[in-house]
Amino acid sequence: MAVLFLLFTFVGTLLCSSTEAQEAYGNLEETFKKGVNLSLEKLSEHASIKNHFLFFRSVSKSNVEAGFDVVFIYHHFYLKATRCPKGTVDPTGCSFRNDVPMIDCAICYKTFQGVIEAEPKPYLNCLHKPSVTQEVRVSRMEHCNRLAYSNGATNLLASTGTK
Structure with missing residues (x-):
């Protein structure tokens, strides 16, 4: 009887955690x-990836509005492997795997009218969580800060044209 209770508790925990992650993804702003x-698209392109991954949770996120419908996005989040194979179309029945490390991702990109711009090229850095060091975190932030300031639009707008 106790074994049956533990089994139901374990299965319920797996399903709830997957459902909570889907809810967390559903609560994200569209950008x-x-x-x-x-x-997720770039991750699934790797031949070594065998499982379907789902958004797990955000660590930090920010958006900087630069005006004229231009927004710079930074998002640090975790992806977690599921027991479903890569390419699964409907992940609602996919439970999380707890025997592999999460993927720690940081992405920054520029949007115009809600669409990701090709230039500057979006920066994406995803590593297994144990591989993320303080140096990696600093490098990510520096790269994303350069992306936001490389636009040049504010300099153009600040010009008075009198010299």
């Missing part, structure tokens, strides 16, 4: 979802 989707 952040686009970055997560891009990350």
Whole structure:
């Protein structure tokens, strides 16, 4: 009887955690979802990836409005492997795997009218969580800060043209 209770508790925990992650993804603003989707697309292109991954949770996120419908997005989040094979179309029945490390991702990109711009090229850095060091975190932030300031639009707008 106790074994049956433990089995139901374990299965319930797996299903709830997957459902909570889907709910967390559903609560993201549309511009952040686009970055997560891009990350999942790039991750699934790797031949070594065998399982379907789902958004697990956000660590931090920010958006800087530069005016004229231009927004710079930064999103640091975790992806977690499921027991479903890569390419699964409907992940609602996919439970999380707890025997592999999560994927720690940071992405930054520029949007114009809610669409990810090709230039500057979106920056994506995803590593297994144990591989993320303080140096990696600093490098990510520096790269994303350069992306936001490389636009040049504010300099153009600040010009008075008198010299």
